[in-house]
Amino acid sequence: MPIRPEAVITVARDQGRLKITVEPQTNRQLALEDLADGVASIHIWQALGWQEVIQRYRRSYLGPFWLTLSTGIMVGVMGPLYSKLFKLDMASYFPYLAVSMVLWQTISQVAQDSSNVFIAAEGYIKQVKLPYSVYVLRLVWKNLIVLMHNLVIVLLVILYFRPPLGYALFLFPIALFLFAANAVWVGIVLGMVCARFRDMPLIVTSLMQVAFFLTPIMWQPQMLGRYRWVVNLNPLYHVLETMRAPLTGTAIEPIPWIFVPCMTVLGYVLMFAFYSRFRARIAYWI
Amino acid sequence: MDLVNARDLVIEFPIYGTKSRSLKNTILRAATGGAIAADAADRVVVRALDHLNFEMREGDRIGLVGHNGSGKTTLLRALAGIYEPTGGAIDIRGRVASMLSITLGMDVDATGYENIFLRGLILGLRRREILEMVDEVCEFSELGEYIQMPMRTYSSGMSMRLMFAISTCMHADIILMDEWLSAGDQDFSQKAQNRLTKVVDRAKLLVIASHSPEVIEKTCTRVIHLEHGKIVDIR
Secondary structure, eight states: OOOOOSOEEEEEEETTEEEEEEESOOHHHHHHHHHHHHHHTHHHHHHHHHHHHHHHTTTOSSTTHHHHHHHHHHHHHHHHHHHHHTTOOHHHHHHHHHHHHHHHHHHHHHHHHHHHHHHHTHHHHTTSOOOTHHHHHHHHHHHHHHHHHHHHHHHHHHHHHOOOOOGGGGHHHHHHHHHHHHHHHHHHHHHHHHHHOTTHHHHHHHHHHHHHHHSSSSSOGGGGGGGGGGGGGOHHHHHHHHHHHHHHTOOOOHHHHHHHHHHHHHHHHHHHHHHHHHGGGHHHHO | OEEEEEEEEEEEEEEOSSOTGGGTTOOBOOSSSSEEEEOTTSOEEEEEEEEEEEEEETTOEEEEEOSTTSSHHHHHHHHTTSSOOSEEEEEEOSOEEEESOTTTTOOTTSBHHHHHHHHHHHTTOOHHHHHHHHHHHHHHHTOGGGGGSBGGGSOHHHHHHHHHHHHTTOOOSEEEEESOOOOSSHHHHHHHHHHHHHHHHHSSEEEEEOSOHHHHHHHOSEEEEEETTEEEEEO
């Protein structure tokens, strides 16, 4: 941890802006500065996020739509199969499955990317000083871009099956924003834990595979009958449900809408404590 | 006023995945590298920089010398703010340009032109600043039409020229370099040296780690000699 015993006031012109820093800075101040500078570096993480999307598909014709296509095929095959297995009406089950799968892919990808966010950025971190939060914001941005591509499937499904969408649709941007906000704190915490303990990325991968079956994606909560409340124990259900209900036209459940904002606030408190304590260690861990 | 001031600067790397027990209570001195020790929590740590005290003033051209593993690169990274001190303190005032790795952030599938932007952003330039310098970079690197081609089509000399041109566009107070940069064939090399010298002359402070006595002799006004993470000599 940086120990700065003497108070130093520095006034400097930084790229035309007057920058005043008072030292000693506590770890909390440094963490706060990192987060604020990270958000302010929007031009960096936006460009890097785009870059990552473009890079992966530069010489392919469909580009990021490959992901959309593979999701589409999966949904197209699983929809009829599972509606038969579960003896459900295609018209209501298919949109549910399609929306769930698209959203789940984003959730799952964010978790996977988070566990590697600092490890993968080693080359940058060891060569140039950027706020660590930049790497996490880039990750979230990249996944939002990919989600926007995949929402094409949702759009097609909505147009074809015409689920009863109402004003609840306006809740989707809010839910998406809450998801992104949560992705940031999860990314920072998970990224740090995984940088320190290298077993963690593997654990996260296995857990997300299990979570795919434990979260109501292919099945619906009401199928649990009187054990329906059990899904409320799964935080991923709440995150998924807040984004899903507005797109499938199902009733808006109150519990997820209480849970997710609470999780956001608590998550940021936890993240900030953790980040203040261990932020400076990231460069040493990787 | 000092641009850089270090007081009892200590940088220790925790080493994970080694059997800390076997090294418990032992302090080994390796032939090269920092001292291997165990910290309070019984982790194995390598002390890469061991209680350094120095200041760097405006106008200084500082050469870091020492064997492999003596702590030169670690010190450069500490000066860049990458490693925050595990003990002591270091104050750095001014905009730092780290030229530790000039290939950072390059995407071989992107065009040279796109790479100028990518690299510029990572170096902390604004889009506006990059736009101002982009023509000059294109011209200096002598890539001509190739600037619109993916970098994977470049010869290694061409990509070096481009990266060199971008990296030397920075206006910074403090320049950090791991070995003197060079690029290209003989003609270009001369041009590159002139440009680098100009950039270095504009900066208030240069810190360069080098194994070459000629480079140190030619460019530096002061020399910090590191061995095993300690300063053995400041001239």
